[in-house]
Amino acid sequence: MAKKKPVVVITRKLPDVVETRMRELFETRLNESDRALTQAELVEAVRTADVLVPTVTDRIDAAVLSQAGPNLKLIANFGNGVDNIDVSTANTRGINVTNTPGVLTEDTADMTMALILSVPRRLSSGIKALESGEWNGWSPTWMLGHRIWGKRLGIIGMGRIGQAVARRAKAFGMSIHYHNRRRVPSHIEEELEATYWDSLDQMLARMDVVSIHCPHTPGTFHLLSARRLKLLKKDAYVVNTARGEVIDENALIRMLEAGELAGAGLDVFEHEPAVNPKLVKLDNVLLLPHMGSATIEGRIEMGEKVIINIKTFMDGHRPPDRVLPSML
Ligand SMILES: O=CC(=O)O
Numbered sequence: 001m002a003k004k005k006p007v008v009v010i011t012r013k014l015p016d017v018v019e020t021r022m023r024e025l026f027e028t029r030l031n032e033s034d035r036a037l038t039q040a041e042l043v044e045a046v047r048t049a050d051v052l053v054p055t056v057t058d059r060i061d062a063a064v065l066s067q068a069g070p071n072l073k074l075i076a077n078f079g080n081g082v083d084n085i086d087v088s089t090a091n092t093r094g095i096n097v098t099n100t101p102g103v104l105t106e107d108t109a110d111m112t113m114a115l116i117l118s119v120p121r122r123l124s125s126g127i128k129a130l131e132s133g134e135w136n137g138w139s140p141t142w143m144l145g146h147r148i149w150g151k152r153l154g155i156i157g158m159g160r161i162g163q164a165v166a167r168r169a170k171a172f173g174m175s176i177h178y179h180n181r182r183r184v185p186s187h188i189e190e191e192l193e194a195t196y197w198d199s200l201d202q203m204l205a206r207m208d209v210v211s212i213h214c215p216h217t218p219g220t221f222h223l224l225s226a227r228r229l230k231l232l233k234k235d236a237y238v239v240n241t242a243r244g245e246v247i248d249e250n251a252l253i254r255m256l257e258a259g260e261l262a263g264a265g266l267d268v269f270e271h272e273p274a275v276n277p278k279l280v281k282l283d284n285v286l287l288l289p290h291m292g293s294a295t296i297e298g299r300i301e302m303g304e305k306v307i308i309n310i311k312t313f314m315d316g317h318r319p320p321d322r323v324l325p326s327m328l
Pocket residue numbers: 056078079080081082104292293
């Protein structure tokens with residue numbers, strides 16, 4: 001008798017090729033509407049699924065997990081960050097969690113580099129000025145930004161994405177500095193000519209641009225606190241393509257409004273999808289709607305990773321991208 005296919009509940013619309021392959025392999029339940037599920041709908045999903053495929057927009061907390069049916073054995077996140085999932089509770093309940101690392105590294109690093117280049121060079125203000133008809137022609141003193149070449153980039157979180165950003169920034173003539181829980185292997189430091197700062201505070205005080213690449217965990221919540229933001233130079237820029245919660249957004253806004261920071265490039269926000277209207281009003285910011293990994297190629301590869309994780313797990317093996325609470 002053929003083995004029963006696992007019931008896989010997918011919370012959001014995924015690329016067509018991914019959904020087609022999922023349908024071939026699993027008893028797949030899709031969300032045709034592409035709106036985020038309500039908490040009640042999520043509870044219904046975990047009650048009935050063998051495997052849940054959530055995304056960053058689904059909060060799989062202890063309350064949701066407490067409603068999980070006996071068949072739920074795997075949460076295969078369509079995404080790299082797993083701060084949307086209570087991994088410890090899942091673990092205690094015998095539910096495995098996987099993510100999709102690696103495949104969105106280069107795309108997210110590209111988007112980060114785009115922000116690192118765009119904010120100091122005032123791309124957003126320039127575009128607005130041109131579109132509103134404000135531009136009267138070239139002027140020696142109009143719309144001046146800051147040079148990138150020769151500036152110091154401070155990377156917070158030197159994992160895959162942090163390193164990919166460092167590689168790009170080095171090619172643009174920036175010097176690379178980083179703070180990380182652990183020092184990266186010396187051959188990587190040498191390749192990137194990167195300086196390690198054990199003290200985040202000391203690094204912040206010296207940087208021209210600071211870019212965040214650590215995950216959001218209880219330990220990194222508001223890592224860039226009001227106190228730490230004040231350590232930055234007045235002409236420094238902050239870039240965030242990681243998670244909004246890593247920065248105290250209200251403190252950042254106050255500093256940008258007061259001219260105590262030169263500008264910010266943000267792809268993520270503390271209360272997504274809400275964006276603080278005060279941020280939108282600022283002209284020294286470039287804001288993007290969480291697009292860091294938004295490439296067709298990347299999203300298909302993320303889907304392939306999800307499929308491999310489910311398939312491997314269902315075949316009785318350890319899924320390649322298993323996330324353990326100790327890794328966070
Ligand atoms: O932000 C997106 C992800 O973590 O995959």
